[in-house]
Amino acid sequence: MEVRIPKRTLAEGLSILERIIPSRSSNPILTYLPIELSEQGLILRGTNGEVDLEVKLPAEIQGSGQVLVPAQTFAQIVRSAPGELIELVFGTGERPGERLELHSGAFNTQLSTTSPDGYPELAFKxxxxxxxAASRLAQAITRVRYAASTEEYRAIFRGVQLEMSPTSLRAVASDGFRLARYxxxxxxxxRKLVIPARSADEIVRVFKDAQGEVAFAVGEGTLTLVGEAVRMSVKLMEGEFPDYARVIPQSFVLEATLAAEALREGLxxxxxxxxxxxHRVNxxxxNGKLDIDAEGDYGRGREELAIDSSGEPQLxxxxxxxxLIDALAPIEGAVRIKLSGPTSPSVLQAVEDAGYLAVVVPLRV
Amino acid sequence: MEVRIPKRTLAEGLSILERIIPSRSSNPILTYLPIELSEQGLILRGTNGEVDLEVKLPAEIQGSGQVLVPAQTFAQIVRSAPGELIELVFGTGERPGERLELHSGAFNTQLSTTSPDGYPELAFKxxxxxxxAASRLAQAITRVRYAASTEEYRAIFRGVQLEMSPTSLRAVASDGFRLARYxxxxxxxxRKLVIPARSADEIVRVFKDAQGEVAFAVGEGTLTLVGEAVRMSVKLMEGEFPDYARVIPQSFVLEATLAAEALREGLxxxxxxxxxxxHRVNxxxxNGKLDIDAEGDYGRGREELAIDSSGEPQLxxxxxxxxLIDALAPIEGAVRIKLSGPTSPSVLQAVEDAGYLAVVVPLRV
Incomplete structure (x- = not known):
């Protein structure tokens, strides 16, 4: 069992896995990295119990088999290797897979390995x-993620809901005071499925810069995503969001348009x-102007912005x-703010991206 | 009382003070920023009880006087100001200095201020x-700082000693297992004085990129440094280092020279x-080669480096x-390692900088 692989390729593969593999665990075997040599390449895996991940790397391989190495130590060694190429030689001990040699330039390591027998089976479907498209999936999640709840109360809102239908993929998050939809x-x-927000972050991290498409499978409480070089499986939350559509107002008394960034920076x-x-801001x-102001223990701040508006002259x-700052973050260019009244929910939309909609409930006066 | 000042100038001045001014304190007035308007410019001050700092900024000023503003809030507002120029207008309330207006572009703030009466007098001599030369002083401290102790035991070693004499300024730090001297x-x-390591870090931070020279005064347990735009006063530690010269070996059995960076990266x-x-490394x-190796729970690492050596053929x-990694960090180019034996202290010197010397005590076999 031997592998020759560019340091850079191996380091990039490990960086995808490193955030998933725990550095400490009540089940210590999860801190190890399973390395498999196969005809398809060098396969690295990891799991944190919520997210299972597998990365396939092109490499020059002789032999086949699987071993476990201490993940953190292995990644540190690979990152610090002096050569551009890394050579891994497995099983030079009496039993195959019992020792791993890593050579790179003038640097040589012998790393203890462990048998893969006790490692849990990963849940790829x-x-x-x-x-x-991998990057579009990541984009949809990113745009709504901020609105997910961090409260124990109504735990389902700690996830991002994906709603698939013959017309669209919709991502939704809400904490009861605000809602984002893409x-x-x-x-x-x-089908509808709810992904825990932290696992949704991992989907974004792994796929946001990925080329090409991901195929997917839903079943037995998991979502499996299969990209070109990466397989990922995340545990889904049980249940689905209560009917949120009814909190999105349909008629408005005032609509205003202005540059999202100017409003965000002013806020x-x-x-x-x-x-x-x-954090109250008024x-x-x-009449074509928007005054924003806030007052607290240390004083008062005020800024005036020009707007295009229709409907009520003053509100x-x-x-x-x-x-508001969170709801504006995903919007490039102009934002359209639609008010249904001083105490009922407001809607924010991106003028240049029809896919995005945010709802923010005003503070009581 | 009015000031017009470029946002950038004010933000830079605040960034120097911000690390000193505490965000919380048992004496809440220390979380405020004293702002003084004088003929010399806009003067900002701060203290954490150990380090007193004063920054003088060029500005267009009308009037004179002094007020306190909440430091963190003021700095946040300045950094986020939309215009390139910031206008400060003091004392628009009934009593002068009771309110501060900040204008920048379309943004306007009224900030509550406090009377400077209760603020402690700063200890500038x-x-x-x-x-x-400001940058040279910072350099001398930086090169030895790593060797300062973090232990409660022998508290004097938690400082950096400066030794001034008719021939040199010497900086020394030690934790009993290693020593650095510049x-x-x-x-x-x-004269000899010992600066607490954290205050030494602040001297480095404030003066490392400063142009010109600093004048200084030592007295009543403080060191005052006066640069072009900054005055700084640090409380000194009581006492001085015990005689450390006797731990620096004078005769050697082996001397080796090699590239410091290659050794550092290999280590x-x-x-x-x-x-x-x-963290034992052998x-x-x-005979003209240096083998470094280490062994622990996860395996063994080894690297071979070429050296120029004289003295004993093998050690x-x-x-x-x-x-060792710390002692090598200040060395650019080649390092000369001088061994006095397998258990007695080793000396590291920078071939291209005669000012630096480090002593490291080997581990017992």
Whole structure:
């Protein structure tokens, strides 16, 4: 069993796995990295119990087999290797797989290995024929992720819901005070699934820069994503979101359009002085102008922005500044703000991206 | 009282002070920033009780006076200001200094201020005629700082000792297992002073990129440094280092020269596998070659380096790898390692910088 692989290829593969593989675990075998040599290449795996991950790397391989090496130590050694090429020689001890030699330039290591027998089986399912562009899937999750709850209460809101249908892939997150929704036009089988927010972050991390498409399979409480070089399986949450559509207002008394970034930056400035408990910021829509202001223990901040508006000439609404700043973050270019009244939910939409919609509930006066 | 100042100038001044001013304190007035308007410019101050700092900024000023503003909030507002210019207007309330208005572009703030009456007097002494290039002082401290102790035991070693004499400024740090010494040729009055390591870090941070010279004054347990735009005063530790010169060996059985970076990188790689308790790495000097190796729970690492050597043909010495890596860090180019024996202290010197000397005590076999 021998492998020759560019240091860079191996280091990149390990960097994908490193965040998943725990550095400590009540089940210590999970801190090890399973390395498999096969005709398909060098296969690395890892799991944190919630997310299973497998990375396939092109390499020059002789022989086949599987061993476990201490993941953190192995990754440190690979990153610090002095040569551009890394050579791995397995099983030079009496039993095969009992020792791993790593050679790179003038540097030589003998690493103890462990038998793969006790390592848990990873939950990859065979994918069906449906596919999604990897980067688009990551994008849809990214745009709504901020709205997921961090509270124990109503645990289902600690996930991101994916709704697949013959017309779209929809991602939704909410914490009860705000909601974010993103639609990608797409033809899929109808199903709903809720991914824990932390696992959703891992999907984004692994696939956001990936080329090509991912095939997927849903079954037995898991979602498996199969890309070109990566397989990933995440445990799903049980249940689904309560009917959130009814909190999205359909009629509005005032609509305003302005540059999302100008509003976001203005809110950040003004919010420095807001009340530290509720981060309250007042928005006064007033005949083509938007005044934002906040007041707290240390003083008062104010900024005026120009807007295009229609509907009521004047309306004052108060929000948690952070909720507005979060809702604006995914919007490039202009934002359209639609108000249904001073105490009922407001809608934010990206003028240049019809897929995005955010709902923010105002603060009570 | 009015000030007009470029945002960048003010933000840079605040960034120097921000690390000193505590965000919480049992004496809440220390979390405030004293702002003084004078003919010399806009003067900002801060103290953490150990280090007093004053920054003088060029600005267009009308009037004179002094107020306190909440430091963290003020810095946040300045950094987020939308315009290139910031205008500060003081004392628009009934009593002067009771309110501060900040204007920048379309953004306006009213910040509550506090009277400077309760603020402690800062301990700046009038400097004498002796001067040191600011960046050289920072350099001398930086090169030895790593060797300072973090243990409660023998508290004096938690400082950096500066020894001034008619021939040099010498910086020394030690934790009893290693020592670092740096000499700058210079003509100064003879005195010794010990700066707490954390305060030494602040001297480095403030002066490392400063142009010009600093004048200084020593007195009443403080060192005052006066640069062009900055005054700094640090509390000194009581006492001085015990006689450390006797641990620096004067005769050697083997001397070896090699590239410091190659040795440092090799040690880092090999150390990944070293014993996690003592970080032991073995150095075998052997007829023009240096073999470094370490062994721990996860395996063994080895690397061979070419050296120029004289003295004994062969010698094995073991060190805490981290101590060697630290001692090599200040050395650019080649390092000369001088061994006095397998268990007595070793000396490391920078071939291209006669000012630097490090002593590392080997591990017992």
């Amino acid at each position: 065979a994918p069906g024929s449906e596919k999604i 639609d990608l036009p797409m033809q899929l089988q109808t 950040k400035r003004v919010a420095v002085l807001s009340d530290r408990n509720n 928005l006064l829509f007033n 004052m609404v108060a929000y948690n500044a952070q909720y | 009038a400097p004498g005629s002796e001067k040191i 000499d700058l040729p210079m003509q100064l009055q003879t 880092k790689r090999v150390a990944v596998l070293s014993d996690r308790n003592n 150095l075998l000097f052997n 094995m010495v073991a060190y805490n790898a981290q101590y």
